[in-house]
Amino acid sequence: MQRAFEELGSIVGPDHLAVGEMIEERYWHDESLTVAPSRPMALVRPADTDELVELVRWAERRQVPLVVRGAGTGLAGGAVCRPTEVCVSTERLSGVDDVDTVSRVAVVRAGTSLAELDHVLADHGLRYTVSPGENAASIGGTVATNAGGMRAVRFGTTRQNVLGATVVTGGGRVLTLGGSLYKRSSGYDLLQLVIGSEGTLGIVERAILRLAPRAEEAVFVAHAPTMRGALGAVQALQSIEPPPSVIEYLEPSALEAMAHFAGVTLGLPGWALADGAILVVAVERVDADDVARAVELAGAVLEGAGADGVWVLGKTEGRAVLRAREAALWTVRALGARDIVDVVVPPARLGDYFDAVAAVASTYGVRLAATGHVGDGNVHLSVFADDVASARRVVEEVVAEGVRRGGAVSGEHGIGVAKLEEFRTHASATELRIDAGIKRLFDPAGIFAPGRLGSPTHGGD
Ligand SMILES: Cc1cc2nc3c(=O)[nH]c(=O)nc-3n(C[C@H](O)[C@H](O)[C@H](O)COP(=O)(O)OP(=O)(O)OC[C@H]3O[C@@H](n4cnc5c(N)ncnc54)[C@H](O)[C@@H]3O)c2cc1C
Numbered sequence: 001m002q003r004a005f006e007e008l009g010s011i012v013g014p015d016h017l018a019v020g021e022m023i024e025e026r027y028w029h030d031e032s033l034t035v036a037p038s039r040p041m042a043l044v045r046p047a048d049t050d051e052l053v054e055l056v057r058w059a060e061r062r063q064v065p066l067v068v069r070g071a072g073t074g075l076a077g078g079a080v081c082r083p084t085e086v087c088v089s090t091e092r093l094s095g096v097d098d099v100d101t102v103s104r105v106a107v108v109r110a111g112t113s114l115a116e117l118d119h120v121l122a123d124h125g126l127r128y129t130v131s132p133g134e135n136a137a138s139i140g141g142t143v144a145t146n147a148g149g150m151r152a153v154r155f156g157t158t159r160q161n162v163l164g165a166t167v168v169t170g171g172g173r174v175l176t177l178g179g180s181l182y183k184r185s186s187g188y189d190l191l192q193l194v195i196g197s198e199g200t201l202g203i204v205e206r207a208i209l210r211l212a213p214r215a216e217e218a219v220f221v222a223h224a225p226t227m228r229g230a231l232g233a234v235q236a237l238q239s240i241e242p243p244p245s246v247i248e249y250l251e252p253s254a255l256e257a258m259a260h261f262a263g264v265t266l267g268l269p270g271w272a273l274a275d276g277a278i279l280v281v282a283v284e285r286v287d288a289d290d291v292a293r294a295v296e297l298a299g300a301v302l303e304g305a306g307a308d309g310v311w312v313l314g315k316t317e318g319r320a321v322l323r324a325r326e327a328a329l330w331t332v333r334a335l336g337a338r339d340i341v342d343v344v345v346p347p348a349r350l351g352d353y354f355d356a357v358a359a360v361a362s363t364y365g366v367r368l369a370a371t372g373h374v375g376d377g378n379v380h381l382s383v384f385a386d387d388v389a390s391a392r393r394v395v396e397e398v399v400a401e402g403v404r405r406g407g408a409v410s411g412e413h414g415i416g417v418a419k420l421e422e423f424r425t426h427a428s429a430t431e432l433r434i435d436a437g438i439k440r441l442f443d444p445a446g447i448f449a450p451g452r453l454g455s456p457t458h459g460g461d
Helices: 002-012 049-062 114-122 139-145 190-194 227-237 252-262 288-304 315-326 328-334 347-364 388-404 420-426 429-442
Strands: 017-019 042-044 066-069 086-089 096-100 105-109 162-169 173-178 203-210 216-224 246-250 277-285 309-312 339-341 367-373 378-384
Touching: 002 017, 002 042, 002 049, 049 066, 049 086, 049 162, 049 203, 066 203, 096 114, 105 114, 114 139, 139 203, 162 190, 173 190, 216 227, 216 288, 216 315, 227 246, 227 277, 227 288, 227 347, 246 252, 246 315, 252 277, 252 315, 252 328, 252 367, 277 288, 277 315, 288 309, 315 328, 339 388, 347 367, 347 378, 347 388, 378 388, 388 420
Parallel strands: 042 086, 066 086
Antiparallel strands: 017 042, 096 105, 105 203, 162 173, 162 203, 216 277, 216 309, 246 277, 246 367, 339 378, 367 378
16 A cells, blocks of 8 residues: 555645544544544545546545545534545635625635635625534535535525536546526536535535625524424514524523523523523624614514514624524533434424424433424434434434425435435435436546445445
């Protein structure tokens, strides 16, 4: 292997290659609760498209798998390498190449973090509306997982906000997909195939992103006596035009734990945290004067829909509550959650789904704490169980209950390796065969993250 590593070093430069014990521990894992850390065979940090092309050719010649890594904030183990795989870190593929304020698009290299992008866009009065809970995430990682987040209910997920991408795929071919275009009816949409493909079809080198104006925001917390009452209020909120940009559902105890963990004082009366259901809602308008009117309207709609308490938060508290919600992962991890389910169901089936989840929890004697981007049907269940085996059984059951109601295994975290079994269980054989065929077209040598999505080992040809 020594010769192969020397070749790698000559592609990316010796300073950007690490092998064996030289690979820092942070490259061994992502933030998944269930995927064990594993040290890659080697780590490379390419700097540009030419180096990516050479890397792919090297991997095909040497028959060594490549697993791309952005910031490693993923929740499905997608960036975790096996000891036989080379980790391709995108950290040097960083920077915002262009901000076009007329077309309202930005051309951004894959390793750029959401935080860095936002910093650049602020100078132009613009923003990128995709905001998964972790702004260290890279643009490439968000494209590869089709990341969602709290604001997807209003602005859509990554799919609706990426207009183009440059992708290095099998054979070192460089695909330029889409463009600074808001519409396109010109053949198969390969860009949409690449979005959400989790590094199994190629390496995203850059993306063209749709931008929006920055806006003023107000945040409030509402309480409803029951879960179904809260879901009714969510429906009512979505009839407002434009609708709220955040509609989050939490069990009161979950809100209390998150606020406590984040050091946020909510100032809510004790009864509101005792039982029932909580909604965290944000409204935003470009014109600050319109925000107060939007808050008034949303408050009236909530009360009309049966909310028995609505508290408008100050700017600082509002931001802190949204941050605490985004950081919920760290709270539930500290409290000992064994897994986080990311099912999405049709919004009309949410009440029914929550009832089914409660029944599963009671059957197995486990605690399933619900939070969720409930406006778009995406439910996150933190699984607290005595042991790994019972957590596993419960996850299988609640995922199956979601799929039975027309839902999907993952709403936004992706499949990675953590959810591969569930994905295989609930996909049809035809779907898996087509997936495998698509992967072969992009990646005939099978070097991009084999054994994950599109791989014959998970049920394709
Ligand atoms: C506290 C916290 C809260 C979160 N909240 C949310 C949330 O609300 N919504 C949400 O959607 N996600 C959420 N996430 C998950 C996470 O932030 C996203 O999955 C993110 O999109 C991954 O980006 P990354 O750069 O960290 O990717 P990584 O974890 O490095 O990789 C993720 C996957 O993408 C692939 N990949 C990475 N870069 C590329 C590339 N350039 N080309 C091809 N493939 C690539 C990897 O191989 C892997 O399969 C949260 C994570 C944390 C830690």
